[in-house]
Every structure is written in C-alpha cells, then in structure tokens.
Amino acid sequence: MIDEAYQQVEECRRRERAEPDRHLEELGAALFQLSALLTGVPDRFPELDGVLAEAVEVYRRLVRARKPEGLPGLALALDQRARLMGISGRPAEARELAVEAVGHFRRLADDDPDAALALLATALSNLGYHLAELGLHHEALERLREAVTVCRCLAARNPAEGEPELASALVALGVNLGAMGRREEAIEVLRDAIERHRRLADADLDEGLVALFRVPQPGSLNATPHESGLSDRWVALFALARELTALGHADEVQSCLGEATAHYRQLIRIRPDLHTYMLALARRYGFTITDDGHIGLPTPPVAPDLLARVQELNSQALQFSRDGSHGLAVSTARDAVELCREAVRAGPGMTFALARSLHNLSLVESWGGKQSDALASSDEAVRLCRRTLVAAPDLVRPLLAEALDALAGRLSALGRPAESLVAAEECVALYRQLAEADPTSKLPSLARVLNSLSIRLTENERHQDSLAAVQEVVALYRRLRADGAADPDPHLLGLLHALANLALRLARVGRDDEVLAPAMEAIDLLSDPGPYQDPDFLHASNNIAGLVETLTWLGQYLTYLGHRREGRVVTRATKRLARRAR
Structure with a gap:
C-alpha cells in the first residue's frame, strides 16, 4: 500500500509540474494519505518527516492562493510534523511548528467552532507537551489549561465528541501539574480524568480497550505511532499512582495499580505486540510489570x-x-x-x-x-x-529536594523568575518534611534553601513574603550556631548570606532604620579569621561573588542613609573579601 501511495504522490507531482497550482489540492491529499501509512512504520520516519514537510509547503501555497482547503490542511500538517519531531526527540523544532499550528486552529475555531474546536484542543495539548519537554512548565500549564477550557466548551456543544477530548485534556493537565510538583492539584485533575474515562468505556470491554489506544503524546515516551501509545486512562492511572505515593496514600496507590493490572492483562491478550511499549511506560512512571502481568514497584x-x-x-x-x-x-x-x-x-x-x-x-x-x-x-x-520517587521515596526525596534547588538557581540565572519560584517553593516544602523527620542533618539545608526562596520571591516582586522568609532563615542559623561548636563553623557562611539578604530586604520594603544592624553583624562575622580557615569557603558553590555584590551595595546604601563610618567599614571588608576570592 505504501508503494501505491508513493505512486499516487508522484503522479500528483507530475501533474502539478505540468500545470502549476492546478493540482495542489490533489497533491496535498495524496501526501496526507502517504503520511498515514508511513506513520505505522517507525523505520521510515525520516521519509515521513520529508512527506510532512512537503505537505506543509503545499498547503502554504494553497493558503497564499486563498484556497479554502489551505488553512485546515496547513494546520494539520504542521501539527502532525510537530508530533513526529516530539517523538523523535526534537522538542525545540516541534515547539516552533506547534505554535504555528495552534495559531491556525484558533482562526479556524473562530470561523467554525463545530469543525475545529476538537482539533484546537488537541493541538494545544500537543504544544503543552513540547513546552514541558523543554522545561517550560509554566507555559505548558497555560496551554494545557486552555485545552481543558476549549474541551469543556466543545463538550457543552457536542457531548459525544467533547467528553472524550475533555478526558484526554485533563490527563495531559494532570501529568504536567505532577511534573511541576503541584501534587494535590494533579491528583484532583487525574481523578476527574480517570472517572470520565470510566464512564466513556465501551460496554464491550475488549473492543473498548483497543479503542482507547491513541497516538502517543509528543515527548511522553520515545515510542512510535506504530506502537499505538497507551490510552490516556493508563497514563492517568500511572501518574495518579505516582503522585499518591509521593504523598503517602498507599491504599489508593494499590487500587490504581490493581486497575492498571486488570486492564493490562485483558489488553495484552488482544494486543501482545504492545508489551514492550507498555513496559517502557511503566518504567517511566517508576513501576514494573511482572511475567504474570502484575504491575507494582520494582526491586x-x-x-x-x-x-x-x-x-x-x-x-x-x-x-x-x-x-x-x-x-x-x-x-x-x-x-x-x-x-x-x-x-x-x-x-x-x-x-x-x-x-x-x-x-x-x-x-x-x-x-x-x-x-x-x-x-x-x-x-x-x-x-x-x-x-523514581514511587519506587523509593525515602531515598529519592532528598535528591529531589537538592535537584529542585539547583533547578531554581539555573532558571533564575537564565531570566525565568516565575518558573524559578515554583521550583524553589517545592524545594522548601520538601526540606520542611525532611527537617521534621531529621532536624539534625536537614535543618541547615532548610535554612539554605529558604534563603534562596527569599531571593526568588524578590525576583517576583513579592517583597513582604521575601522578608518573612529571610527572617526565618536568620532565626534558623542562629539556632544552629547556638547548638554547635564546630571549628570552622559550618553555619557561618549561611548566616553571612542570610544577614546580608535580610538587610537588603529591609531596605527594599522601606524599613531603613533596621538595615544597619544585620549589615554590621555580617561584617563582624566576616572580620573574624574563622571563615577563611575553611578551605572551601571561597568555592564557587558558596556564591561569594553574590555576597560581595550585596555587601558592596549595602556599603553604599548605609552611606546614603547617613551612616558614613559604618558604610566605610562595610566597603573595606567587602574589598578584602573580593581580593581573597580572586
């Protein structure tokens, strides 16, 4: 059939070359027919990419010629090629095409909602996945929420078409909320999605199971359309189990896995070729499938x-x-x-x-x-x-907290403050849990990430919240230093950063009469030879450059406030620190 489809495409190309712009509609339709066949053969995806790229150009020409088939065809071709790029590990290119596709579908939905709303919702969900794969979770969340809104509108107009699309869009939204660490919201959305899928299930279970299988969501797995992708209901069950495990709801986790196991055993009798793909999906969410079809935690x-x-x-x-x-x-x-x-x-x-x-x-x-x-x-x-949090929460949770702290810092450094704040808030929430269970080893980390959260809050113009956070940090470091007598003092650098940050926050909210005390306390600590006895004190991980920048500003600000002598003291100590850090 593929050879015949190629022959049809070549015949349309020949006619178009003989009579330019007279046979574009036929060529576009033939390219779509060929692409549908190539979609089922992963080894021929490079060919599929070329076919879809040609389809995009054909429909662009139809749009320029103001043909009615042009815009719908262009939107579909862009969306399909974006999906292929997402599956092929090219999310940046996928995003560019998906953004354009969504724009075209918006226009089509404005003109004919009944015909285009479902396509717009799907395109928005696909764009959300591409954005999430690029780490742009906030942008992804906006698009996925919009997809849910569109699907609700569609379901109100046409329940038979809209309800399945709404269930699918809710799965996509729930998965992304989980990826952002917003577990309670994710659980609520995923439960809704699963319940909707249950209501939509066909009375004939075997037929219904096969019908539930969809083209894989871009970026969700390195799977192919030929492997059909796992149903949204399956994805939702795995995602829900993962979020429930993270929150310690063991009983409900087992219920989710039991439902997933039952579906797997029934489905694998019908489609044994999907085993490899389903095993990969289970592993992605931290689960395994045993030889007898049981889904559980791996060891x-x-x-x-x-x-x-x-x-x-x-x-x-x-x-x-x-x-x-x-x-x-x-x-x-x-x-x-x-x-x-x-x-x-x-x-x-x-x-x-x-x-x-x-x-x-x-x-x-x-x-x-x-x-x-x-x-x-x-x-x-x-x-x-x-x-992996599902499989070993006690082992993984501390690393997740560390990784979120690092992620927040990287996002901030690259000018993405809103996303940085989300990561920082989740990081602090995790460290609070860890510190409650093990205060001796985890309180210092909680103090450190709280200080970072204060900075992230400032970057998002939440100055009072930032001040409250750094006041808690200073109190924590005072407590830690009072409880220990190590030499060199492991908490001195943390308190230095916190005091300098506190002085900045006080200045930012206009409490100028309180700026002097924390600034001078920081300088008193810095004037002691203790910090420099620690061989790692000046390492890049300790952000000495940031401390120098803060203290330099404080020296100037104290002078501005009329504290000239103290301003000179801060400036001299800062210059000495800067020289040592070179």
Whole structure:
C-alpha cells in the first residue's frame, strides 16, 4: 500500500509540474494519505518527516492562493510534523511548528467552532507537551489549561465528541501539574480524568480497550505511532499512582495499580505486540510489570562494581571543581552520566544513580559558568527523581529536594523568575518534611534553601513574603550556631548570606532604620579569621561573588542613609573579601 501511495504522490507531482497550482489540492491529499501509512512504520520516519514537510509547503501555497482547503490542511500538517519531531526527540523544532499550528486552529475555531474546536484542543495539548519537554512548565500549564477550557466548551456543544477530548485534556493537565510538583492539584485533575474515562468505556470491554489506544503524546515516551501509545486512562492511572505515593496514600496507590493490572492483562491478550511499549511506560512512571502481568514497584538489582565506579567519577568531578579545574570536572561528570545511561538502557536499576549524576553534572556546569547546560541537566535530574520517587521515596526525596534547588538557581540565572519560584517553593516544602523527620542533618539545608526562596520571591516582586522568609532563615542559623561548636563553623557562611539578604530586604520594603544592624553583624562575622580557615569557603558553590555584590551595595546604601563610618567599614571588608576570592 505504501508503494501505491508513493505512486499516487508522484503522479500528483507530475501533474502539478505540468500545470502549476492546478493540482495542489490533489497533491496535498495524496501526501496526507502517504503520511498515514508511513506513520505505522517507525523505520521510515525520516521519509515521513520529508512527506510532512512537503505537505506543509503545499498547503502554504494553497493558503497564499486563498484556497479554502489551505488553512485546515496547513494546520494539520504542521501539527502532525510537530508530533513526529516530539517523538523523535526534537522538542525545540516541534515547539516552533506547534505554535504555528495552534495559531491556525484558533482562526479556524473562530470561523467554525463545530469543525475545529476538537482539533484546537488537541493541538494545544500537543504544544503543552513540547513546552514541558523543554522545561517550560509554566507555559505548558497555560496551554494545557486552555485545552481543558476549549474541551469543556466543545463538550457543552457536542457531548459525544467533547467528553472524550475533555478526558484526554485533563490527563495531559494532570501529568504536567505532577511534573511541576503541584501534587494535590494533579491528583484532583487525574481523578476527574480517570472517572470520565470510566464512564466513556465501551460496554464491550475488549473492543473498548483497543479503542482507547491513541497516538502517543509528543515527548511522553520515545515510542512510535506504530506502537499505538497507551490510552490516556493508563497514563492517568500511572501518574495518579505516582503522585499518591509521593504523598503517602498507599491504599489508593494499590487500587490504581490493581486497575492498571486488570486492564493490562485483558489488553495484552488482544494486543501482545504492545508489551514492550507498555513496559517502557511503566518504567517511566517508576513501576514494573511482572511475567504474570502484575504491575507494582520494582526491586531491580544494581551491579556494585558499576555503582562504585559511578560514585568514584562523581566524587572526582566535584573535587576537580573545588580545585578550580572546571573543564575536567564537567568531562568527568559526563562520564558518570554516560555510564548510568548505558546501564539504564538495560533496566531501570541505575535510574536513581543517573539522576544523582545528572544533578552533580548540573552543579559543576553551573560552577564553570555553563548555565544553559546546567539547566538541561537539572531539569532532567528533577524529572528522573519524580519518576523514581514511587519506587523509593525515602531515598529519592532528598535528591529531589537538592535537584529542585539547583533547578531554581539555573532558571533564575537564565531570566525565568516565575518558573524559578515554583521550583524553589517545592524545594522548601520538601526540606520542611525532611527537617521534621531529621532536624539534625536537614535543618541547615532548610535554612539554605529558604534563603534562596527569599531571593526568588524578590525576583517576583513579592517583597513582604521575601522578608518573612529571610527572617526565618536568620532565626534558623542562629539556632544552629547556638547548638554547635564546630571549628570552622559550618553555619557561618549561611548566616553571612542570610544577614546580608535580610538587610537588603529591609531596605527594599522601606524599613531603613533596621538595615544597619544585620549589615554590621555580617561584617563582624566576616572580620573574624574563622571563615577563611575553611578551605572551601571561597568555592564557587558558596556564591561569594553574590555576597560581595550585596555587601558592596549595602556599603553604599548605609552611606546614603547617613551612616558614613559604618558604610566605610562595610566597603573595606567587602574589598578584602573580593581580593581573597580572586
């Protein structure tokens, strides 16, 4: 059939060459027919990309000629090619095409809602997935919420068409909310989606199960349209189980997995060819499928020698960075990541080690000034932590908190304050849980990330909230220093940052008469030789450059407020710190 479709396309091309612009509609239809057949053959996806690219150009010509078929065909061709690029791991290109497709579908829906609303909703969901794959979760959330709104409108006009689309859009929204750490919202949306899918299920279960299978959502798995993709209901069950596990709702998790197991066993009798794809999806969400079809938490073995080698490489990378050899640190960390990737291809046992290695890679990339690379590594580390949280929450939760802190810093450095704040707030929430269970080891981390949250709040113009956060930080560090007597003081640097930040926040909200005290307390701490006795005090991870910048501003501000002597003291101490940091 593919050969015949190619012959039809070639015949249409021949006619178009003989009579330009007279046979574009026929050529576009033939290209769509060929693309539908190629979609079922993953090995021929490069051909499919070329066919869809030609279809885009054909329909652009029809749009320029003001033909009625032009705009709908162009929107569909763009959307289909965007899906293919998403599946093929090209989310940036997919996003560009998907944005254009959504724009065209909006115009079509304005002119004929009955014909185009469902297509607009699907295109919005697809765009949301591409944005999420690029780490643009806030933008993705906007598009996915819009898709749900469109589907509600469609369901009100035409329930038979709109209800399935609404259930699908809710799954997409719930998955993205979970990826952003907004678990309670995700659970509510996913429950709604699952209930709608249950109501939509066909009375003939076997037929209904097959009918539920859809083209895979772009970027959701490295799967192909030929493998059909898992039903939205399946995705929703896995996503819901993951979020419930993170919140400790074990009974409901087992109910979700029991429902997923029942569907799997029934479906695999009808479509045994889908086993590989379904196993990959289960692994993505942190689950496994046993030989008898039971879905549950994995207990994969990890090769101790390989794990030891990965840990050694990670330790070396961090040490190289501390020594100032940033290039060597990055290359060593990448070696650890690649070892883990190779192991994960054979099974999920090294997924946590991969997440840890990616987090370490993001750190050394950031310390070496490679912020864009660091963002990509941090984002992948966070996504992997979310997937493995179900299998080992006590092990993964601390790493997820660390990775979110790093992600917030990278997003802030690259000018994305709203997304940075979301990551920082989730990070603090996790560290509060961890500190409640283990205050001795986790309170210092809570204080540190609270100070970062204060800065993120300021970047989002939430100055009173920022002040409240840093006041809590200062109180925590005072408590930690009072409880310990280590030399060098492990909390001195944290208190320095917090006091300088507190002085800034007080100035920002107009409480000028309170700025002097924390600023001078910071300088008193800095004047002590204690900080410089710590060999790691001046490392890039401690953000001495940021401390210097803050203290420089405070010295000038104190002078402006009439505290000239104190301003000079702050300026001299800051210059001394800056010289040592060079």
